[in-house]
Amino acid sequence: MIVRDIMADFELYQPTQLKDAFALLDQYGKDAWKMGGGYDSLSWFKERHKQPKAVIDLGGIAEMKGISETADGVTIGALTTLTEIENDPIIKGKYRVLAEAAAKVASPQIRNAGTVGGNVSQDARCLYYRYGLPCYRAGGNTCFADTPEGVNREHALFESDRCVAVSPSDTAVALVALDAKYVLRSSKGERIVSAEDFFVGPKVDIMHLTSTRPEEILVAINIPKKWAGSAFYFEKVADRNTWDFALVNVASAIVVKNGVIEDCRIVCNGVSAVPRRLTAVESIVKGKPMSEEIAKLAGQSSTRGARPLNYNGFKIPLMANLVTRAIRDAKV
Amino acid sequence: MHPQLFRYAQGPYGGHEVLLGASFDLLIWFVLAAMAVIIFHAVYKSG
Amino acid sequence: MSDPHTSGKAVPRHDLIDRLYHWVMAAAVFILMGTAFLPKFGIKFEWLTAHWISGIVLGVIVVLHIFRAIIWQNFMAMVPDGKDIVGAWRTLVGAFADTRAPAKPGKYNVAQKFYHLGIAIVILTLMGTGGAMLFKIDTPFWKRNPYVLTDEQWGLIYTVHGFAAMGIVAMIMIHIYFALRPDEWHLTRTMFRGWMTRKEYESHHDTLRWVPDTEK
Numbered sequence: 170m171i172v173r174d175i176m177a178d179f180e181l182y183q184p185t186q187l188k189d190a191f192a193l194l195d196q197y198g199k200d201a202w203k204m205g206g207g208y209d210s211l212s213w214f215k216e217r218h219k220q221p222k223a224v225i226d227l228g229g230i231a232e233m234k235g236i237s238e239t240a241d242g243v244t245i246g247a248l249t250t251l252t253e254i255e256n257d258p259i260i261k262g263k264y265r266v267l268a269e270a271a272a273k274v275a276s277p278q279i280r281n282a283g284t285v286g287g288n289v290s291q292d293a294r295c296l297y298y299r300y301g302l303p304c305y306r307a308g309g310n311t312c313f314a315d316t317p318e319g320v321n322r323e324h325a326l327f328e329s330d331r332c333v334a335v336s337p338s339d340t341a342v343a344l345v346a347l348d349a350k351y352v353l354r355s356s357k358g359e360r361i362v363s364a365e366d367f368f369v370g371p372k373v374d375i376m377h378l379t380s381t382r383p384e385e386i387l388v389a390i391n392i393p394k395k396w397a398g399s400a401f402y403f404e405k406v407a408d409r410n411t412w413d414f415a416l417v418n419v420a421s422a423i424v425v426k427n428g429v430i431e432d433c434r435i436v437c438n439g440v441s442a443v444p445r446r447l448t449a450v451e452s453i454v455k456g457k458p459m460s461e462e463i464a465k466l467a468g469q470s471s472t473r474g475a476r477p478l479n480y481n482g483f484k485i486p487l488m489a490n491l492v493t494r495a496i497r498d499a500k501v
Numbered sequence: 502m503h504p505q506l507f508r509y510a511q512g513p514y515g516g517h518e519v520l521l522g523a524s525f526d527l528l529i530w531f532v533l534a535a536m537a538v539i540i541f542h543a544v545y546k547s548g
Numbered sequence: 549m550s551d552p553h554t555s556g557k558a559v560p561r562h563d564l565i566d567r568l569y570h571w572v573m574a575a576a577v578f579i580l581m582g583t584a585f586l587p588k589f590g591i592k593f594e595w596l597t598a599h600w601i602s603g604i605v606l607g608v609i610v611v612l613h614i615f616r617a618i619i620w621q622n623f624m625a626m627v628p629d630g631k632d633i634v635g636a637w638r639t640l641v642g643a644f645a646d647t648r649a650p651a652k653p654g655k656y657n658v659a660q661k662f663y664h665l666g667i668a669i670v671i672l673t674l675m676g677t678g679g680a681m682l683f684k685i686d687t688p689f690w691k692r693n694p695y696v697l698t699d700e701q702w703g704l705i706y707t708v709h710g711f712a713a714m715g716i717v718a719m720i721m722i723h724i725y726f727a728l729r730p731d732e733w734h735l736t737r738t739m740f741r742g743w744m745t746r747k748e749y750e751s752h753h754d755t756l757r758w759v760p761d762t763e764k
Contacts, residue, residue: 303510309521310684310702311694313513330596331685372594374587382590507707513699520703523710525588528717535718539725546731 176214180223187232187388190225191356194384197223203386204228205248205287208279213292218301233286233388236260242394247286247387251340252277254285264392266401266420270343273405276412286387289341289351289367290379293334293442294414296320305332305375315478322480323416326472326488327441332371333478334442336378339405341368341444342420342436347396352389353381361391368443378442396422396434400499404491415439417487421495423459430454430463435495437471440488447471447492454496461497468493504530559749559760561655561738569613570739576606577720580674584713600685603678610671625655628665631757632658654757659726667719670712677709 179202184190194201202221204210205228213219227233233248236257243259254260254271261268274280274288292298293306295314303309314321315333324333345364353360362380369380381387400423407413416439423433433454435447450467457463471492472485508521562570579602583595617623635651636658656664684694684702697705727736734748749755 301511302513303519303521307510308508309510310706311699316694369592372596373592380592519699520707522703522706523708523714525585525710525714527711528585528588528714531714531718532721535721538722542725546729 174215175217176211177217177220179214179221181226182223183226183229185229185231187230187354187386188356190227190230190386191354191384193223193225194386195356197225199383201225201383205290206250206279206283207287208275208283209287209291212299216299216301218299218307227386233386239391242392242397245285245390245392247389248284249286251280251283251285251288254340255280263394263397264343264347264401266346266403266422267340267343267392269401269403270339270405270418270420273403273418274339279412285340285390289338289344289390290381290387291338293332293378294337295324295332295334298334305371306334308376317479319478320480321478322483323414323439324478324481325441326475326477326481326484327445328370328372329442329476330370330372330375332375332442334371335439336368336441336443337414338438338444339415339418342418342438343403344390344392345436345444345446346401346420346422346434347392348434350391350393351387352391353385354388355382355384355386357384360385364390365444365446370442396424398501399424400501402495402499404494406487406491417484417491419488419491419495421499423496423499425459425499425501428458430457430459430496433496435467435471435492437488437492440475440484449473450492459496459499464493464497467496557746558743559746560743560762561760562742564742565616567739567742569609569616572609573606573613576602576609577671577716580606581713581717581720585717596685600678600682600687603675603682606671607675607679610675622655625758626661626664628658628661632661652752652754652757654754663719663723667716667723670716670719673708673712674716677705677712680705681709 182190182193184193190203194203200222202210202219202224204224204226207226207228210219210224214224227248230248232246234246236243236245236249236253236259238259243264245254245260251271251274255268257268260271271280271285271288274283295304295306297313297319298304298306301307302313304311304313312332313319314324315329315331321333323335325335341364347364349364350361351364351367353362367379367381369377374380400421402421402423403419405415405418407415418438419436421433421435424431433451435450436444437447438444447467450471453470454463454467468489468491472489475485475488477485504526505524506527508524509518510521512519579598583599583602587593587595617626631651632653635653638651639658680697682690683696684692686692694702726732727739734744734752738744749760
């Protein structure tokens with residue numbers, strides 16, 4: 170019998186420098202658990218579905234915190250809290266879509282401690298997976314959500330492969346829209362991956378939502394200045410207005426010149442295991458006037474290829490409407 | 502550390518464990534067994 | 549230089565269709581092994597589609613091979629017989645005491661016959677369990693239906709598939725080792741060009757137990 174609400178024993182480490190954290194990751198390997206704000210981690214531990222030998226609390230590493238403007242754009246430490254992002258003048262002034270997305274995460278209390286690194290790295294919220302069932306994502310041989318009786322109204326419309334869980338992150342869509350780069354570092358070196366490549370679907374890795382390797386830590390997120398000051402839009406639709414995960418959310422970054430869409434990036438989450446960049450929609454609207462008709466056409470096009478499950482068909486018109494608004498209502 | 506032979510998980514209805522599959526920790530043992538055969542044969546043939 | 553085929557120096561061993569079968573099978577097995585195990589070593593890619601398509605290719609050619617072996621080929625050439633067992637015993641014991649040389653083999657030696665038997669069992673096991681697993685995925689040709697078996701039965705299927713998959717890694721390693729050995733190279737070469745020299749044939753094989761098709 171599983172004892173819930175009481176965490177299993179683990180070694181807690183609280184390094185204050187990255188090199189110490191890397192040494193711990195190298196020492197414990199797959200038995201180590203990296204923790205940011207702890208909001209995803211602690212629920213796993215309390216339910217005892219994840220029982221790492223060592224928890225490495227990254228919260229004391231100062232170099233992973235803060236927002237600074239660089240020649241190329243802006244660098245956000247992975248441990249920067251969502252509240253800091255929400256209120257930061259640089260982010261609010263130039264990359265407003267990220268501030269708006271951060272402001273919609275969970276609740277004020279969670280945003281005060283929850284980090285951007287944790288928000289983009291958090292695990293899937295499929296209730297079967299979170300309940301500890303031996304599904305594909307947990308290393309098992311089946312998906313309990315994609316069954317005739319499965320409760321799957323929160324699950325994927327696109328790109329599911331055996332597992333139908335979705336990425337739950339709000340900031341992820343904004344960061345993909347801003348073409349952010351994720352800085353992943355380990356004791357062996359550093360690699361920088363685009364926001365799109367940071368996330369992986371079940372076709373590539375059915376047990377993880379990101380491409381972060383066990384020995385790596387997401388240390389920072391760089392946002393290029395290309396999209397600074399563009400027209401932005403973010404909207405999240407959830408079952409309640411606060412402290413809930415998105416059913417569908419959308420973010421757009423649009424460069425408009427003389428009423429014509431010169432360039433854009435439009436991204437939806439809650440519809441697939443990775444934030445879904447709508448490249449086909451972007452191709453349709455580029456070079457077109459920013460109008461109601463084009464926005465509607467974009468919305469209708471955005472759901473092409475969707476494969477609804479038994480209970481998530483409502484996401485198709487929801488996504489279409491959100492994409493329409495993400496173009497029509499984008500503002501500088 | 503003893504390698505696990507099988508992968509198990511808590512069953513969906515609780516109270517019992519279900520078999521998920523073979524433990525792939527064993528792959529190294531299959532590889533080592535093959536290498537042992539190869540080395541034994543190579544040594545025997547060269548002797 | 550005279551053409552070994554016309555001069556009678558070439559002894560045909562593997563028809564083109566059999567060599568093609570072998571190399572297509574080898575490619576399929578390597579793709580299956582790579583797609584199965586590379587992700588487990590941290591090399592992530594979209595492995596499943598390549599895995600099930602290779603599995604079906606392997607299944608089809610194995611079935612064709614079985615039909616061809618039963619209907620058009622000498623099926624018994626690959627089945628261990630009494631002479632093989634005695635020969636194997638002499639080889640084994642001869643390493644320590646018995647000085648009598650083992651009898652020369654027919655077309656295939658006893659090690660090849662037992663290896664073939666072993667890998668046939670492993671591949672048929674992988675095909676059977678892998679074929680069942682096709683019920684668990686959506687493809688352009690069918691929709692998944694994971695309810696054909698219970699959780700426990702699926703667990704058993706995955707377990708057998710996993711052990712057989714690890715087993716085939718070991719067996720392929722051994723196969724490649726023997727194929728690369730200089731004293732086996734005359735056999736490996738026949739899998740490329742289809743024939744061996746008459747000298748190789750006469751020195752390595754019992755010409756009564758293996759009469760090439762062209763000389764029957």
